[in-house]
Amino acid sequence: MDQPLCLIVMPFGRRKDATGRSVDFDAVYERLVLPAVRAAGLEPVRAEDARSGGVLQGHSYQRIMHCDYLVADLTTANASVYYQVGVRHAVRPNSTVLILAAKSAQIPFDPDRLQGVRYRVSAQGLPEHEARYRALLTERLVASRQGPPDSPLYQAVPDHPVFAGTPPLDLRDNLQHSADLRQRLAQARCQGGEAVREVERQLGDLALCESGVVIDLFLSYRAVNWWNEMIDLSKRMPPDLAATVLVQEQLGLALSRAGRGEEAEHVLRDLIYRRGACSETYGLLGRVLKNRWEKALNGGEKKAAKDLLDRAIDAYLKGFEADWRDAYPGVNAVTLMELKEPPDARRREILPVVFYAVEQRIRSGAADYWDYSTLLELAVLGLDEAKGIDALGRTLAWVRAAWEPKTTARNLRLIREARLRREAEIPPWTERAEAELLKAAERGTARP
Missing domain, CATH: 3.40.50 (Rossmann fold)
Structure with missing residues (x-):
């Protein structure tokens, strides 16, 4: 029974x-x-x-x-x-x-x-x-x-x-069918993009599928870095599902990763216009603009790079102002302010606020690698050796994958290079921190 x-x-x-x-x-x-x-x-x-x-x-x-x-x-x-x-x-x-x-x-x-x-x-x-x-x-x-x-x-x-x-009569059958599809998608994510696409073929008309299954498919393409398939799927979803915050934010990410940064910016700005300020959406917008800034800078497009850097800072700052508890857009804002020529004076006002936001999260007991690496980055920006050395030790203890310390080391390198260009102070401990992070990236695990 x-x-x-x-x-x-x-x-x-x-x-x-x-x-x-x-x-x-x-x-x-x-x-x-x-x-x-x-x-x-x-x-x-x-x-x-x-x-x-x-x-x-x-x-x-x-x-x-x-x-x-x-x-x-x-x-x-x-x-x-x-x-x-x-x-x-x-x-x-x-x-x-x-x-x-x-x-x-x-x-x-x-x-x-x-x-x-x-x-x-x-x-x-x-x-x-x-x-x-x-x-x-x-x-x-x-x-x-x-x-x-x-x-x-x-x-x-x-x-x-x-x-x-x-x-x-088919209530239980439908529940079991949806559970089976989610299980197949979980297995397909481990096998690669073609396996995910094969599950999609089995779904049939997306308009008749449960919204949760369609979202699972969408995020499965993200898991295997099939950005173009994510973009295509967003166009074939039921309109009310495609218009949700989750889908629009992830569509912006997919467009950016597919090299369509201007379209990504348009999608995210439209979402903010329709749904209001949100730290996560502004954080994604800042990331899209930051990627475009780096591309323009590396391509020698100095005027475009300057404009994109200003817009990235503005997006990250608005994200931090939307939720002062979310340090992610805050640390990105102050880091990019440091990279400006000349550096943005506002960074000195914002820095202690971001410090407080991160420290509060750590006190809550919900901290992970990124909280400690953010403290390290903020200490480098604030030239605070005591906090920096302490944060470095905790950062290295929380490494889970090689790309984490590699990303943090890259951020510290960008700060160091910006300071070198304007002949500003570069304390030796910050260079040691960068070197330790690169060693951790080679190991791929926490410091023994």
Whole structure:
């Protein structure tokens, strides 16, 4: 006998809540939600809509209405999740369980009144006291089917008619088909571009495919560096899916990698115009303009290079101003300001703010190689030997792949060469840092 279906609506990967805390939702799913759902005797179904920016299709509504249970994570205060919970509450008096990480920003209603489960996460954004919260979630799921209504609508209007729609006969088959396709794409990414293309041939009409599967295909082409195929796929997607922030940002990246920098800039600027300022989008725009600046500089196009450098700085600076907690556009802005001739005086004002942003992230416990390498780069820019030597040691300890220290060494080289051209101070410790990074790149792993 088939187990009851439980739809799980929550983000994928790492996402920030409204307080700026980073939560690893894949870890929350694997270590807390998934085992709790299975312990309740239910078959878990993770909603894929979050991958596509919350684009809901016909099958999305079918699952919201017809799955026997639904678990929704409200931690990020995502409007699409609220909407899906609203649809569910309108058609089901029972069997909807809300969860969220404790100490998240306030949401527009009281989840405790609806028997919500507040789980705890560590400074690293990983679930804590998992056994306790797994047991609590399992208990809530078991009790939710026969207990009093958990829907505010049915609580307020007891005689509201209960949805009596019949689940589509192919609901389970469609779920299994989508899971099989995602598994094939995962295998194809390990085999190369031709294998990914073969899976696409098997999909048929993209308009009939789940949005999550189409996004998985799109990102699979990115994983194998098939930029032109990404660009082509974006044109054949359903228009509402192609217009999402995720697709437009990745399309900008693909266009840039395919040597179509001007088109990439247009796509990203249009996205900012339509959706508003965002540190990630501005960061990508800065990266596109930085690549074009380097190309113009290497080609001897000095006037074009100067204009592109100014525009790259402007994009990175706007990205940092959009979210002061995101140090990526900030460090790129101050580094490019250092490379200008003469250097941009604003870099001295921005430098300590970027330092603070990185240090706060490190204190949160969610740091990785790039946080420590950013501290190193900022120390070189600020000529702070004590911070630089400390950051170098931590950077080398966090190396995961050869390209990481190679990228950082390249940034330090660009700073050194710019200072050489204007005969500015180059402390010996900065050159030693560059040399140590290149050694780490040769090893490809953390310092022994």
